Amino acid sequence: MTSADVRAALLAGGLGERMGRLTDDTCKPLVPYAASCRLLDFSMANAVRSGIPEVVLLSMHRERDLVDYLTAHWDGAGIRVNFGPHDGLVRSAGAPPGAPLPPRPPESGTADALLNNAEYLFAPGARDVLVQHADHVYTFDYGPMVEAHRRAGADVTIGVQRIERRFVHLFGMVEVDADLKVRRLVEKPADPTSDLVFTAFCLFRTEVLEEVLTELAALGEDGWRHDISRDVLPRMIAEGRHVLAYPISGYWADIGTVERYHLEQMKLLDRPGPMPAGHLPRTLTGAPPTYVPRLGSLVGGDVDVPDGATVRSSLLFPGCVVEPGAEVERSVVLPGARVRSGVSLREAVAAAGEDVTSPRTGLADLEPA
Incomplete structure (x- = not known):
């Protein structure tokens, strides 16, 4: 048709x-x-x-x-x-x-x-x-x-x-x-x-x-x-x-709310995923993100997870930085965001360009006022 x-x-x-x-x-x-x-x-x-x-x-x-x-x-x-x-x-x-x-x-x-x-x-x-x-x-x-x-x-x-x-x-x-x-x-x-x-x-x-x-x-x-x-x-x-x-x-x-935004992206980490990485549009970079089994995470093409950083069940977007000593779990780290050494990010979203300098758990910081 x-x-x-x-x-x-x-x-x-x-x-x-x-x-x-x-x-x-x-x-x-x-x-x-x-x-x-x-x-x-x-x-x-x-x-x-x-x-x-x-x-x-x-x-x-x-x-x-x-x-x-x-x-x-x-x-x-x-x-x-x-x-x-x-x-x-x-x-x-x-x-x-x-x-x-x-x-x-x-x-x-x-x-x-x-x-x-x-x-x-x-x-x-x-x-x-x-x-x-x-x-x-x-x-x-x-x-x-x-x-x-x-x-x-x-x-x-x-x-x-x-x-x-x-x-x-x-x-x-x-x-x-x-x-x-x-x-x-x-x-x-x-x-x-x-x-x-x-x-x-x-x-x-x-x-x-x-x-x-x-x-x-x-x-x-x-x-x-x-x-x-x-x-x-x-x-x-x-x-x-x-x-x-x-x-x-x-x-x-x-994707109507902050909660849905986080929840639905966590579903992309399921194996098999609801939307294979190769089927995703590729407008942030020319390459699709990579699912890294040892991290249980979806990682943008230009992202390097350094030794000493702990990343579990998360999405790391192109252009983001996770420093050695940082801990990211079930979180979304958007382009340009930086998670500083010694900071833990759990069940959270680091906004685009954000400098995360203190521990955070949950979505309260992003919710509408």
Whole structure:
């Protein structure tokens, strides 16, 4: 199944406030991950893997950083990145890297991002629009999902997966019938009754998405919540449109909090790992990280663990330094961080560029205030 007539929409406008200090100096999609890449690289790699010809960037916060990063690493590398209202400016001499970009219209939610970019998303040539998020970690070929979506004649097909019940309140809880038709979607339920969640990537028939967004926009600013999960999909379900669930069997994670950021990276150390190092995007360095059995750790290509340093079950990112006499256990050490001699780091994250000079256990130092 070809994806040549699918256009992707990459939602990358969130502030990442639940990521605490990890997003003090960068936007959430550019937070480093897996000692190999940054969060948004997974969705971009999946689009390339699936043969999708174009992705439209839907961004707001630190947009210049996103544009420069995507230009350097992805645009023209098997896919075209459409920068929406900035596309012509970015591709000309009028806005060199680092130069300010004109502000976009304000947005109250993910559906506003689609509306504000309607002319790019709904331009001729796309039979379906794939909505992606720039903070999801998974390796996936959308081709079979496109095939199932079209074979069923669905108006929208949403990815679904079972997760640990204690995390369901962070997601959209989904109820389906025996034929995988979605009967109910509840965003961030206070009292979850199911462990089936919406993976937040979904495939819309282009004309249906445009029609539903137009209907919602007609309700006025205060008539809806401007959100895909709270408005667009529930409206389609209520109207009896064909909303199909597509089970995702492989590894998938939404990195929404500091706790999830740490926990999901610890899972990468399992043997066999949920995502082999060779399958990870490689944007931090040209080489994948190496799993070092004697350390039980994933180590970036340019990282040297010196004699006298103790490293166990951790991720050491390219450009980090662990000094002799330091002890790092079940921790994540980001690019440019230095763990000083005599310091112990346990169940923690050393932020990018941080100089760790005192012992630390846990994630409290990174949590939002």
